[in-house]
Amino acid sequence: MRGGDVETGRGDEGGRRGRRVRGVSGALVPAVGRTVPWRALGAGAVVGLLLVALPRLLSVEPDPWLSLNLLRAAVLAFALGLAFLLDDPARHLTTPVTTRRWVRTGLRVAWVVPPAALWWTAALALVPEKVRPPVGSVTLEAGATAVFALAAAAMAVRFGNEPESGPTVAAGVLTTAVLAQVLLPDRWSLFVATGDPRWEAAHERWALVLALAALVWGACGPEPVRRGFRFLRRRPTAADPSAA
């Protein structure tokens, strides 16, 4: 039966969308797991752990300031790996399918969350307890940085043309982190030291970064690009036929 449901169990009794999404998600989990860019994520994770472990590797006694900044550097390295999470070489081919992009994105994130949590636990464990910064606050920083990287990746998918925009996104995340450190005025500073009187205020700003990044990420979920965003669309070219 052409153009309708073949003998596939597809689209039974239209309107059972939730059940269908669950069914598709169940079948997709293993396949999506293989599409996750594990190499980039692994590289970010390994570099991050090496950074945190540097004092141990070099037999240096870390102080709280050094430990905090090494943890931040580790988080940034991990976030650079996360910038590749939404890369999809088959993007052009799979754009007009019935499974919405947010389902695939959600599954990729679901694959990554458990190893990311383990990684963060390991990173914290590598910092000696006496110089370890407040876990809740640095976890907030880590979460905000990770979500920022994912939001940037989602924006690249939503408004860009590249199937694999990870390198560009990673460069953008790195540049933003450096510029935030260098250019943000004191009263907006995010990267303050433990014990600094601005610590609490800085972490309120981190919470704001997290919330804004989550909002942007959520807003970049729907497809296709709506009329209101047409100024952001790019015309397809022979080299990049998927633009728009």
Added chain:
Amino acid sequence: MTPTVSASGLSLRYGGIRALDDVSLRLTRGVTGLLGPNGAGKTTLLRVLATAVPPDRGAFTVLGHDPGTPRGRQEVRRVLGYLPQAPGFHPDFTAFEFVDYVAILKELTDRGARHREVRRVLAEVDLGDVRGRRIKKLSGGMRQRVALAAALVGDPGFLVMDEPTVGLDPEQRMRFRELIAQAGEGRTVLLSTHQTEDVAMLCNRVVVLAGGQVRFEGTPAELTARAAGRVWSSTERDPGALAGWRTGTGSFRNVGDPPPGAELLDPTLEDGYLLTLDDAGAEVAAA
């Protein structure tokens, strides 16, 4: 014949560029060729019809479904197969795994039925024997057939193909033509191409797009007939010709407005296409 796909007044701009300008067309079952120069708006039109990007203005229906709403768009996607110009793959997947992945994305959730369907389409594109081979180990032509299998999975009623024969060697192109012709049996296929040969050999209808506008819609024979009396032979290249080249016999084949008494030749589809583009250019210049 009843149209299966109807578009009316489709327009789309990218910044200041009008990629589609009031495009209306009606497709019926069989293979329709979409011809046009680079930048004509072919890929944009295909992406609009494939629901990858909404038009700024205008509407269209596919097999009775209107993609103007999210629900309608999903319905269109259920009956759609899309082969983009540069299909990418997850290279570590085997051909079977990749098509199976696309089948799941098309909501074919019953594992047994889905695997039967995947095997069927891989056999249809003649990849049954290499379905367990990793995509990175396949040739360019085989990869293109994997992409076609992915487009065909689920037996879509409307198949959109964007320059599928680009980059294939002549043998692969011939093989691919067979597959397109086969895919066109009982389906509506819209085939974008630069190759007038593809259109002449495969298509029962042809649409010429230039500057985002439809410049011709009809049969290949009608497009060819546009060049009747406008192709002639001469011993020297005619400076008044739109195009002219020395043929293997040593004489020149000229296309354009022939001088009185010229020795007229039978036109080809390519001649009709060239003259249609020239007429379109003249219209734009006059405007």
